[in-house]
Amino acid sequence: MTFDSPGFHSQSIRASAVVFEDPASRQLYERIGRIGPSEATVLVAGETGTGKELVARLLHRLSPRAARPFIAINCAALPENLVESELFGHERGAFTGAVSAKRGWFEAAQHGTLFLDEIGDLPLSMQVKLLRVLQEREISRVGGRSAIPIDVRIIAASHVNLEGAVRAGRFREDLYFRLNVAQIRVPALRERPADILPLAGHFLKMYGERLRMRSIGLSPAAERLLIAYAWPGNIRELENVIHHALLVMNGEAIGPTDLNLPGQRMPMEASHMPLTQETAPPGFDAALLPLFESGAENLYDLVEAKLFQAAYEYCHRNQLQTAKLLGITRNILRHRLKQYGLL
Template structure:
């Protein structure tokens, strides 16, 4: 059974909603084949899927299969920062750039230099930050807040969203040019209800994991339990 899990997930500080992904259902095996095709390239990737479908997990797997695997993987939740802080967090700032900036600080793009930056909930970025992100993708350089000196960077961008960016573009909330820059390669993650062949393998994985963690002996799912899992709507 093909299986990917997060490395050292207890030590990760990012907001992890899914920690394991199996690839038994035909939809999942097709997704895995597409990941293996996309990963070795250096193309930007846009991952679309509902909350909990494992977007960060897939992003980490793309990075692990890429030529950047031995370089940093930096995960950033774009919805976790206030509009006043998001530019400093992403692109860095110089000393004195704003009140409280007592020292220069590199942003997440500099931290990911040579590797991959994962921008989760990309649809939450304010329009003015979208403009600056587009310039970074075009020019391959970042300018810290409070500075005029560009810093060359070499990063692969993987972005993720749980909303339809096409609709956000049509509504004027997301730049169309940035959308196409991010969507060089596209991965659509189906929800668990749409890949029923993964339900029992995933359940068995977690049963086994917690069995070992709690020090239990062998545990097997009863046929009635399996039937209920398969009948569940998985909203």
């Protein structure tokens, strides 16, 4: 499923998280479809790099405000002494350097959508003023004396747990409730493993065209590494890994050595000398000999399949316990069990 589905227009959206193939992302897709057409204020939660701004843009495109402006502001990037002026604007002479009046981002987004990213980084003093704006639906420019009515839908996002920030006294509880009318959680990439390869394919096409390269694919070993990796940087990290791989690759397809993944696991290569009881190195577990003697081209898959099968049976085919034993998520476990015909 892509953004070409009804209601979505992909051509002007930055290319990151453009598929909804995994069950977890399909649930996200459905939730966006339900909340988007409303006028509700939305809080988008998720780790850095998961595509929270993209979700906000989709919500805007599904709303009655789709033809109006969409303004995205990173609150963490605003200098503390200029936050109020940036958001609400200022009048001429309001402060040193204010040589002319200037509209703020709220006015720029009039009748449209204002996306406040990293809302948790706003100073407490600004949180109070933002709360008042959301309550009264009007702003006052810095140095101004008149109120300006605003008609703006607010979508806020944060990679930090705002509930925890409220308990720690770093975020106002009343503002949190005002923003959290509807909440959308964007799953981390490790929670949606079926999206990894389609996303990688998309980035291959996008950067391949920019680099004027012919059609490039991934080797089976590279695909296994991408699926096995935990992706702490989420989609943004995957995009960078694919871009880097295209820059350094030498072969016909991207291989494991082209992927700049920390602690990556390399597939085991077959030895030129047959491994037997006589040729095995000291300490080698003889129970593994049948795997080597099978002559399989991909020993890595065989070993991993045996591992997953053994863990699954050891946990009496309980998926939650097996995932915990292997240190992976249940979604990744289910993907592997299906891959190896165990589910």
